Amino acid sequence: MGKYVLGLREVDRTQVALVGGKAANLGELSRIEGIRVPAGYCVTTDAFRRIMEDAPSIEDRLDRLSRLEPDDREAIRTLGGELRRTLEGIAIPDELAAAITRPLARLGEQAAYAVRSSATAEDLPTASFAGQQDTYLNVVGPAAILQHVRRCWASLFAERAVTYRLRNGIDHGKAQMAVVVQQMVSPQAAGILFTADPLTGNRKVASVEASFGLGEALVSGLVNADVFEVRDGEVVARAVATKRLAIQASPSGGTQERAIEPDRQEQPALTDAQAVRLAQLGRQIEAHFSLPQDIEWCLADGDFQIVQSRPITALFPIPAAGDRENHVYVSVGHQQMMTDAMKPLGLSLWQLTTPRPMAEAGGRLFVDVTQSLASPATRAGLLEVLRRSDPLLGDALQTILDRGDFLPPPPDESPGGPPPGDAPPPLETDPAIVTELIEHNRASIAALKRDLEGKSGEALLDLILADIPELQRILFDPRSHQVFLSAMDATAWLNENLETWLGAKNVADTLTRCVPTNVTSEMGLALLDVADVIRPHPEVVAFLQRVENEGARESPSFLDELDNVAGGPEARAAIRAWLDTYGMRCVGEIDVTRPRWSERPATLVPMILGNVERFEPGEAERRFEQGRQEASAMEQDVLERLRALPDGEQRADEVEQMIDRVRTFIGYREYPKYGMVSRYFVYKLALLEEAERLVRAHVLRESEDIFYLTLQELHDVVRTNQVDDQLIRQRKDAFRSYQALTPPRVLTSDGEVIAGEYRRDDVPAGALVGLPVSAGTIEGRARVILDLTEADLETGDILVTAYTDPSWTPLFVSIKGMVTEVGGLMTHGAVIAREYGLPAVVGVERATQLIQDGQRIRVNGTGGFIEIVSAT
Secondary structure, three states, X not given: OOOOEEEHHHOOHHHHHHHHHHHHHHHHHHOOOOOOOOOEEEEOHHHHHHHHHHOOOHHHHHHHHHOOOOOOHHHHHHHHHHHHHHHHHOOOOHHHHHHHHOOHHHHOOOOEEEEEEEEOOOOEOOEOOOOOOOEEEEEEOHHHHHHHHHHHHHHHHOHHHHHHHHHOOOOOOOOOEEEEEEEOOOOOEEEEEEOOOOOOOOOOEEEEEEEEEOOHHHXXXXXXXXXXXXXXXXXXXXXXXXXXXXXXXXXOOOEEEXXXXXXXXXXXXXXHHHHHHHHHHHHHHHHHHOOOEEEEEEEEOOEEEEEEEEEOOXXXXXXXXXXXXXXXXXXXXXXXXXXXXXXXXXXXXXXXXXXXXXXXXXXXXXXXXXXXXXOHHHHHHHHHHHHHHOHHHHHHHHHHHHHOOOOOOOOOOOOOOOOOOOOOOOOOOOHHHHHHHHHHHHHHXXXXXXXXXXXXXXXXXXXXXXXXXXXXXXXXXXXXXXXXXHHHHHHHHHHHXXXXXXXXOOOXXXXXXXXXXXXXXXXXXXXXXXXXXXXXXXXXXHHHHHHHHHOOOOOOHHHHHHHHOOOHHHHHHHHHHHHHHHOOOOOOOOOOOOOOOOOOHHHHHHHHHHHHHHOOOOHHHHHHHHHHHHHHHHHHHHHHHHHOXXXXXXXXXXXXXXXXXXXXXXXXXXXXXXXXXXHHHHHHHHHHHHHHHHHHOOOOOOHHHHHHOOHHHHHHHHHHOOOOHHHHHHHHXXXXXXXXXXXXXXXXXOOOEOOOOOOOOOOOOOOEEOEEEEOOEEEEEEEEOOOHHHOOOOOOOEEEEOOOOHHHHXXXXXXXXXXXXXXXXXXXXXXXXXXXXXXXXXXXXXXXXXXXXXOEEEEXXXXXXXXXXXXX
């Protein structure tokens, strides 16, 4: 027989499987000196399992439940209801009922109790289950206790709890339910304490929410709470709400609403001294659990009692700094158009690639800009660059500066400024420079492939580590940077001067259409050419439609099967040729662990079929020529208008030279990253081959386990033929939790997320504001797409998404405009939008939530705003 009941003081955090998350935390709380927890006990998961064994048809129903989709609400409601009714009506065996009610003799049989669920996946560091199961208050008598214990067991199958498990991949059969039975507290006031500011994440600010009576009035949204912000032992902000109602225990059991006397409605539920005392208790609890906490509290007879504490899982982690100084961190992902969490191998390879170490937190990378922001010598340049590329980022940093008390004193600087050095010679506008840079990159990758042939074990890892300086040398080649920086400078010069001289805004957007050597825009056009090969062969089209419908996303085998279809060999050759050039790309490509198109070519099938259906043969060439002609016509128009002005000939000559420079060099802007990703893919293929060897040697369980090791750790595994399985499991769990987090643009060492603003008054009322990156205005249907593989676009749609990296380029041939939540003037989406002539606005906060799929919207890529024209 299992252990059916444990006193709360017998419980600690190691017993989650037996008592559930809530009870485990209450047991821990009761062990902290100075923390009062209402007396009680826990009905363990052994009791729940005993009941489930007796329940009829339970295994079949659980199996059916596990096969449901999270969005199938009707089926979840029906099947979950059956399971709840079964458990609520089940007879509890006598010996189990006696065990559950026996502690009441000690605590008081006719006392009032709170009966609360405690699920095994509840209130854990990686999954806050708050509110997923039930709580019952003011329960009196053994029979009522037993009935409410059954209700708590049944709440494991409430619709919201089932949906939560389905969405988070938690097995229904493994989810267990314990129940906490605690003496009721009848408080004067109750509420919630967050030991970190729940809005900004600031770990130094505690937020106290308080109302009269039981805390359920606040939790259920029945009343607005008083809010106290406490920092460094004092209340720094307070907002007292009008509290018209309270919830209190009912004499007949359960709870009831009670009206608060008018003269008390606007009185604070706590004094400042009480709020400070509560915050101090919160800091004790936070220190015990080593994580910021969300704490439920009651004030009774002048003393605080704690009735629950769980981690605040939505907070973004703070990078480890190794000191106690203030730091300001800027997100790398927002600059790289990839804000998803990265796996350890991807993070470590990026760290080895960058010229200086970056901070890591939540599976993302950050640059510590503290010293650059504090120094008057570098501050202005940093702010100017960031304001131009991402106004929200620039404004957030300005907010920190304006506070005046966060940054350290400016570092000592030599009076002479930066040390003298040879400035690079002026760059001629010569396309041969770009050709030479590209050829050198290709030759270096070809040499790497030759060097890796036949290598394995330590020799392979040594060679990859030794090659990274070559990757850095190419990626950070001063001449390479000079090429695209000169093009960016020329673009800014053209926009600024042509607006001054001719009143024309963002003219460079048109002047840069269809430039040569833009490897990313060429990728989208090349996929149109693949569609041209496939279109004449209906059997191939039908075959690819079956591949799409069957969702064969994981395997490249469908390419081999094409040989058995009429026209298949030609289609296969065209797709293979495209993959040879672009197959190293994918969504989130800066993380080497992400599956590449060459590894999962079936992900291309919907885009290929879309091109087959929507376009005529020769579309790629037609589009490129049209864009080139539009750029040429704009150039002629600008030059003619300039020559008509006083001193116009000289200005026209300058502009003509700048246009030539932009069109010669701006396409190269996309190549260095393409070269880096190409090299990463060579590393990845070699490392996966080595991982397969380690699987065969029974060192690794599966080849992709290497993704959860750094490159240096993998080197040690290869050398020793030993791996820490527990470390890999921990890293997998951590990565899953990181995926649910949204990284901030700017984060401080206090954990505070600083959100910038656009601070503009030149946009229509109700419009969504962003950064204009590609001129023009377009109206059309919004398609809100969060997953590239699920894109369902029609010609003329406007793409609305979180971010785009180069892997999204093939979609750009179908759309007429673009809106993203992340981006800057020279990030991928902006560059390709200008190349294809698509009006685009980026950096639109919460665009994918504020714009509904199917709504008609108007995108003003010149003014930088979006208007909702009509509902779906």
